[in-house]
Amino acid sequence: MFRHIILTDSMEHVVIIGNGISGVTAARYIRKLSDKKITMISAESKYFFSRTALMYVYMGHMRFKDTQPYEPSFWKKNDIDIVEGFVDSIDHEGKSLHFSDHSTMSYDKLILAVGSKPNKFGWKGEDLDGVQGLYSKQDLELLESNTKNCKTAVIVGGGLIGVELAEMLLTRNIKVQFLIREDRFWGGVLPEADSRLVERHMRKHHGLQLRFEDELEEIIGDETGRVDHIITKNGEKIDCQLVGLTAGVRPNIDFLESSAIETNRGILVNEDLTTNIEDIYAIGDCAEFRVPNGERKPIEQVWYTGRMMGETVAQTICGSHTSYSPGHWFNSAKFFDLEYQTYGWVWNTLKDDEAEFIWQNKEKELLLHFVFDKNSHVIKGVNTFGIRLRHEVFDHWLTIKASIEEVLTDLKAANFDPEFYKRYEEVIISEFNSKFGTTLNVRKRSWWKNTLNKLTHANDA
Numbered sequence: 282m283f284r285h286i287i288l289t290d291s292m293e294h295v296v297i298i299g300n301g302i303s304g305v306t307a308a309r310y311i312r313k314l315s316d317k318k319i320t321m322i323s324a325e326s327k328y329f330f331s332r333t334a335l336m337y338v339y340m341g342h343m344r345f346k347d348t349q350p351y352e353p354s355f356w357k358k359n360d361i362d363i364v365e366g367f368v369d370s371i372d373h374e375g376k377s378l379h380f381s382d383h384s385t386m387s388y389d390k391l392i393l394a395v396g397s398k399p400n401k402f403g404w405k406g407e408d409l410d411g412v413q414g415l416y417s418k419q420d421l422e423l424l425e426s427n428t429k430n431c432k433t434a435v436i437v438g439g440g441l442i443g444v445e446l447a448e449m450l451l452t453r454n455i456k457v458q459f460l461i462r463e464d465r466f467w468g469g470v471l472p473e474a475d476s477r478l479v480e481r482h483m484r485k486h487h488g489l490q491l492r493f494e495d496e497l498e499e500i501i502g503d504e505t506g507r508v509d510h511i512i513t514k515n516g517e518k519i520d521c522q523l524v525g526l527t528a529g530v531r532p533n534i535d536f537l538e539s540s541a542i543e544t545n546r547g548i549l550v551n552e553d554l555t556t557n558i559e560d561i562y563a564i565g566d567c568a569e570f571r572v573p574n575g576e577r578k579p580i581e582q583v584w585y586t587g588r589m590m591g592e593t594v595a596q597t598i599c600g601s602h603t604s605y606s607p608g609h610w611f612n613s614a615k616f617f618d619l620e621y622q623t624y625g626w627v628w629n630t631l632k633d634d635e636a637e638f639i640w641q642n643k644e645k646e647l648l649l650h651f652v653f654d655k656n657s658h659v660i661k662g663v664n665t666f667g668i669r670l671r672h673e674v675f676d677h678w679l680t681i682k683a684s685i686e687e688v689l690t691d692l693k694a695a696n697f698d699p700e701f702y703k704r705y706e707e708v709i710i711s712e713f714n715s716k717f718g719t720t721l722n723v724r725k726r727s728w729w730k731n732t733l734n735k736l737t738h739a740n741d742a
């Protein structure tokens with residue numbers, strides 16, 4: 282069977298495998314910029330949905346259809362063809378795709394936007410019923426059925442998806458045992474003070490038990506092949522009816538194994554998102570940069586970078602060759618009710634040339650963690666918990682290489698919540714002064730209102 286797409290010679294056919302944030306962004310921008318024929322393929326769901334909102338469906342805050350930002354008619358209106366199916370292999374010489382139902386499709390340009398899948402490490406029992414990751418729409422459906430009669434769950438791996446899963450399960454009164462290999466929460470990413478705050482916050486949730494420095498040894502099933510209990514590396518037995526595997530994700534590229542497309546952990550790309558094969562590009566979670574951008578990781582598995590890569594590749598495909606240039610690193614997340622943001626670089630351990638200033642209010646669960654250059658005092662990054670900073674202001678400070686002193690005296694420019702600064706600005710500055718022997722004052726009538734205006738308007742333009 283051939284999936285019939287009739288092409289005129291002048292009509293270039295761009296095929297995108299994957300309709301996640303990176304794939305749909307590429308499709309939307311290619312449509313904005315050209316009248317090329319566009320086909321988007323997915324094996325997961327017919328229409329794009331927000332993966333980051335899956336938890337709210339389980340918790341009953343949204344229906345699945347509310348996670349779909351575009352009406353089904355949007356795709357037809359924009360002349361973007363949608364195909365449901367799984368691509369088994371790619372014939373790059375013949376420029377065609379082979380589907381698991383034995384159909385084929387030809388392409389002129391191919392964008393791989395195939396995302397990630399949960400890590401499995403060959404644990405004994407990892408394929409038993411009741412053992413699962415949390416990534417796809419199908420995982421959500423499986424979770425619904427796996428938790429019907431579930432009283433206790435074990436979550437393996439303490440990252441962002443693990444926390445989401447814990448929060449989801451607790452809303453159904455399922456007790457959660459969280460196995461975390463490190464000696465603190467998200468220790469591979471967060472500095473110790475930050476980890477401890479998140480732990481304190483999470484411990485408030487009844488039914489959640491954090492177990493540090495312990496790992497999964499084996500999952501044991503009952504006679505029906507369903508999980509019954511686990512054994513940890515420390516030799517403990519934990520009875521459970523669900524095991525959530527949330528020890529990170531990896532690029533979903535097994536189907537490319539026999540292809541000529543060069544891969545490492547992900548699909549290897551140059552800075553313009555081209556692969557080693559002409560007319561094939563990779564974007565989003567599945568792309569691995571041959572040369573990482575500054576201190577950024579070679580594989581970026583976050584929402585906004587997928588969107589940026591989608592926009593970038595669309596420019597190139599539509600004739601305006603563009604390199605991926607994501608600017609300063611930032612990210613945000615929520616640990617239950619605790620909001621977290623990060624701008625620039627705050628590593629889990631200070632580097633030799635770095636100094637830090639941490640201000641926190643333990644009672645209110647507020648924390649600001651600044652890292653700056655020990656000699657020049659140029660700001661390198663900040664982590665915030667319970668406090669929201671304005672992206673455009675912090676991004677600006679990173680660009681102009683502002684000093685920690687400038688940042689602190691004008692910090693109210695970056696803050697969303699005026700009440701926060703009325704209450705805490707003097708305290709923050711005076712703690713900095715006593716730690717570093719400075720005599721800074723909060724700048725009362727400063728540049729920041731004008732600057733903020735300018736930055737906001739620049740962003741609007």
Ligand SMILES: Cc1cc2nc3c(=O)[nH]c(=O)nc-3n(C[C@H](O)[C@H](O)[C@H](O)COP(=O)(O)OP(=O)(O)OC[C@H]3O[C@@H](n4cnc5c(N)ncnc54)[C@H](O)[C@@H]3O)c2cc1C
Nearest residue numbers: 299301302303324325367368395396416565566582583584
């Ligand atoms: C539960 C959860 C919560 C998250 N929360 C956040 C958050 O708060 N903030 C944030 O920045 N990031 C978050 N992320 C990460 C973010 O969702 C991902 O970085 C992003 O969705 C990746 O988008 P993508 O377009 O690269 O790939 P995906 O969204 O994974 O889309 C790829 C699509 O391609 C399909 N596909 C793959 N192979 C084939 C094939 N051979 N044939 C056909 N179709 C195929 C897949 O089925 C999938 O539908 C979260 C992720 C999860 C799982």
